[in-house]
Each structure stands twice: as structure tokens, then as C-alpha cells.
Amino acid sequence: MIPGNFEYHAARGVDEALQLLARFGDEGKLLAGGHSLLPMMKLRFAEPAHLIDLNPIEELRGVREDGNDLLIGTMTTETALQQSDLVQRHCPVLQEVVALIADPQVRNRGTIGGDALHGDPGNDHPAVLMALDARFVIRGPNGERESPANGFYLGPYLTQLGDNELATAIRIPKCPPGQGYAYCKMKRKTGDYATAAACVLLTLADGKVQSARITLTNVGPTALRAEDAEELLVGQALDDGLIEQAAQAAMSVCEPAEDLRGSPDYKTHIAGEMTRRAIRLALQRARG
Numbered sequence: 016m017i018p019g020n021f022e023y024h025a026a027r028g029v030d031e032a033l034q035l036l037a038r039f040g041d042e043g044k045l046l047a048g049g050h051s052l053l054p055m056m057k058l059r060f061a062e063p064a065h066l067i068d069l070n071p072i073e074e075l076r077g078v079r080e081d082g083n084d085l086l087i088g089t090m091t092t093e094t095a096l097q098q099s100d101l102v103q104r105h106c107p108v109l110q111e112v113v114a115l116i117a118d119p120q121v122r123n124r125g126t127i128g129g130d131a132l133h134g135d136p137g138n139d140h141p142a143v144l145m146a147l148d149a150r151f152v153i154r155g156p157n158g159e160r161e162s163p164a165n166g167f168y169l170g171p172y173l174t175q176l177g178d179n180e181l182a183t184a185i186r187i188p189k190c191p192p193g194q195g196y197a198y199c200k201m202k203r204k205t206g207d208y209a210t211a212a213a214c215v216l217l218t219l220a221d222g223k224v225q226s227a228r229i230t231l232t233n234v235g236p237t238a239l240r241a242e243d244a245e246e247l248l249v250g251q252a253l254d255d256g257l258i259e260q261a262a263q264a265a266m267s268v269c270e271p272a273e274d275l276r277g278s279p280d281y282k283t284h285i286a287g288e289m290t291r292r293a294i295r296l297a298l299q300r301a302r303g
């Protein structure tokens with residue numbers, strides 16, 4: 016459980032971090048909170064020769080408003096998100112998910128960027144950012160670009176982020192007033208990753224569902240969006256039968272792998288139950 020040898024580089028700005036990435040190529044790795052990267056290095060699943068620490072770069076931290084969006088620096092810790100009035104006001108589902116991630120020690124160091132960019136299908140932020148229509152603000156040798164969270168995840172630990180790029184911020188449209196939200200997560204114990212989890216966002220008009228988003232954590236090679244389940248709900252007044260149909264549709268997109276958390280059948284079953292619970296809770300909140 017001891018990592019291989021590496022050289023440590025404290026980046027003083029985004030430009031310097033990009034220069035170091037370009038210089039070290041495959042041998043360089045960005046360091047955020049270290050709570051995913053360092054365990055992988057201890058297990059020798061990752062053996063970077065150079066660690067480029069983003070912690071000194073203050074401009075990568077914090078939450079601010081930018082028109083109709085929240086702009087969250089990638090180095091913002093989970094604890095800072097929990098304590099942010101802006102997040103509470105404009106994106107409460109983010110605080111719901113953060114409270115279910117790991118434990119206070121991990122949340123004090125772990126960052127939203129590290130969690131969302133790692134590409135671990137067990138991490139909780141990707142599904143929520145997909146439901147929120149978030150976009151990653153990415154800097155690289157060719158300047159700045161934005162990449163939507165939907166479509167960003169290609170496979171386990173594989174994303175649309177290029178080797179010489181880093182993400183500076185996450186842009187999240189402010190949630191509309193009255194939007195119902197829920198993140199329901201089943202875990203074996205506090206501090207564990209999800210056996211399965213579901214994020215639901217919905218708005219109502221005249222008692223019927225106007226818009227719906229349903230995404231799932233840890234039941235596939237990436238976070239998953241259950242579009243058929245969403246379509247079933249839109250334009251309808253929700254009842255138990257419809258909620259059951261949506262849960263079944265969400266289960267049909269699951270393709271979990273067997274591991275210590277259970278068999279594929281069990282995890283799929285749990286994803287269905289998390290979807291039912293999240294729809295009911297989001298509906299209750301949307302009704303006010």
C-alpha cells in the first residue's frame with residue numbers, strides 16, 4: 016500500500032498546470048483532493064511519475080453566479096458546497112448528494128472536480144450533473160471549451176477530457192423555482208459507495224409533470240440517464256402505476272457488474288427502488 020516514486024509539482028496557476036501537463040505527457044497526473052487518485056496509486060493501479068498539485072490555485076475554488084448559471088470551481092470541496100448559500104438557493108439537489116458522499120474527512124478534502132472528472136461509475140456527482148444539464152469548462156493547449164456532462168462519460172475512468180486538458184469549472188443552470196428534486200442512495204454503511212442510487216428532477220404545471228430527469232449511479236460502466244422513464248412521466252399526473260412503470264423503465268437501462276455490493280439482479284432491483292423513492296420525494300417537494 017505504498018505508492019511508487021513520483022515528483023511533486025505545486026502549480027501556481029492554470030497556465031503553469033497546463034505547461035506541466037504538456038511537459039510530462041502520460042507521466043503527469045493532476046492532483047486535487049487526492050481521495051481517489053492516492054488510493055489508486057497505493058494499489059499501483061496508477062503510477063504517475065509527476066503529480067501536478069492544483070491546490071495552490073485559488074481561482075479554481077468557490078461558487079459564483081454567472082447570469083442564469085452557477086459557476087463552481089473544480090477545486091471547490093464537498094464541504095464548501097454543503098456550506099454554500101448559493102448552492103442551497105439555486106441547486107439544492109447538489110447539497111443532498113454531497114451529504115451522502117463518503118464521510119466528513121473525505122468531504123473536507125475531496126473536490127467536486129475530482130469526483131466528477133475521475134470517471135468512476137461509483138462516484139455520485141456524475142449522475143447529478145447529467146440530470147442538471149451541467150457543462151464542464153475545460154482549458155487546454157487550444158484554449159477554452161465547454162463539454163456537456165451528458166455524453167462526457169465514455170466508460171469506466173474514460174471521459175471526453177483530453178490528456179493535455181484540465182477542467183476549471185462546472186457550469187450548472189440554476190434550478191427553476193418549484194422544481195422537485197431527490198437523490199436517493201442505497202449504501203451498505205456510512206462512507207460506502209452506492210449499491211445503486213437515483214437522481215430525479217421534475218417540474219409540475221397544472222398537476223402534471225412538465226419536465227423530468229432521471230439518472231442513475233453505479234449500475235453501469237458510467238452514470239446512466241433513463242430517458243424512456245423520463246418520457247413516461249412528462250405530460251402525466253403521477254400515480255403509483257406510472258411511478259412503477261418509470262421504475263421498470265429505469266431498471267431496463269441498468270447493466271451493473273457483480274461485486275461485493277451484490278449481483279447484477281440485486282443492484283438492478285435496488286436501482287428500481289431508489290427510482291421509486293426519488294420520484295415520490297421529488298413529487299412531494301414539487302407540490303410544496
Ligand SMILES: Cc1cc2nc3c(=O)[nH]c(=O)nc-3n(C[C@H](O)[C@H](O)[C@H](O)COP(=O)(O)OP(=O)(O)OC[C@H]3O[C@@H](n4cnc5c(N)ncnc54)[C@H](O)[C@@H]3O)c2cc1C
Nearest residue numbers: 045047048049050051052117125126129130138139181182
Ligand atoms: C473512504 C472513501 C469513501 C468514498 N465514498 C465516496 C462516495 O460515497 N461517493 C463518491 O462520489 N465518492 C466517494 N469517494 C471518492 C471521493 O469523493 C473523492 O474525493 C473523489 O472521487 C475525487 O476527488 P478528489 O478531489 O479527491 O480528486 P483526486 O483524487 O485528487 O483526483 C481524481 C481524478 O480526477 C483528476 N482531476 C482532479 N481535478 C481535475 C481537474 N480540475 N481537471 C482534470 N482532472 C482532474 C485527477 O487527475 C484524478 O485522475 C470516497 C473516497 C474515499 C477515500
